Amino acid sequence: MVERFFTxxxxxxxYSEEKHAASNVYKRMLKDGFKDNALAKFDLDFISNKPEKLTSLSVFLTDIYDxxxxxxxxxxxxWILKGTAKALPYTEEDLIFWIIDLYCKAYEFDCKLSGYGTLSDSSDLNYLDVGAKTPVDFYEEGLGEINKRNFGKAIIYFSIAIKSVSEMKEAWQARGYCKEMxxxxxxxxxxYDQALEIDSDYADALLxxxxxxxxxxxxxxxxxxYNRVIEIEPDNGxxxxxxxxxxxxxxxxxxACMDWGKAKLLGDTDAQKRIDTECK
Known part of the structure; x- marks a missing residue:
């Protein structure tokens, strides 16, 4: 087994230290004059023991995260890799998860996020023109970022949608999914609980x-x-x-075997493996 640089x-x-550090960075930004949801650009440093790992991370973040x-x-x-991210709107929670996403992605390439800081001028703040798009537009953009596994940016878009329409249960559910990822x-x-406060029978959030x-x-x-989901959607494999x-x-x-059998009949492709292993 190959020994990892970042185990x-x-x-x-x-993990928890990284979340705490991101929270502190945001608090310092506020102290310096930053405002919630203002656009901020960050520079970032990543380290690893081999340049090839950092190069692979660089290619991924350039192609997917721009x-x-x-x-x-x-x-x-x-070895150290230095880069710059494009400006995005942040709240404290959004910054925490944006940083955690980068912390997780770096780990996938056996690299470590080693530092970051904002390049934005708090005396000249700019804001995203949220009126140029509908909340549904931001929600759909968030889904697009999920498809690219850019969970940090997806959370930002879902947060914008929720701020505009707090009853958008789909955005709450999707944001919860990103946080779990x-x-x-x-x-x-x-x-998920927030989505179910809006609609207690929202099957996606229940699932x-x-x-x-x-x-x-x-x-x-x-x-x-699960019982409630099946009551609402009896054909949910x-x-x-x-x-x-x-x-x-x-x-x-x-x-369990009865449920896996039903799932198989409804088209679930993983059910047969469980049946073969556990239901002999």
């Missing part, structure tokens, strides 16, 4: 919350949400498949 243990140990980078440069026992399960759950609960071991709560997994985790193998 999983280091990633996990640094960043601008120089070439990796050696510094002591490591960045390993912030509690924050994701909170957004997402059920999966969230299952992932953290809250199997009884997950089962309740994914709900049957996931409920089967939850039942299996609760020790109900018979019930």
């Amino acid at each position: 999983r243990k280091e990633f996990n140990n640094g 960043f601008i980078f120089g070439d990796p440069v050696q510094e002591d026992d490591h 960045l390993y912030s399960y509690r924050a994701g759950r909170s957004d 997402s919350r059920a999966t969230n609960k299952d992932d953290v071991g809250e199997y009884e709560g997950a089962l309740k949400d 994914l709900a049957y498949y996931n409920r089967g997994n939850t039942k299996f985790n609760l020790g109900d193998k018979v019930g």
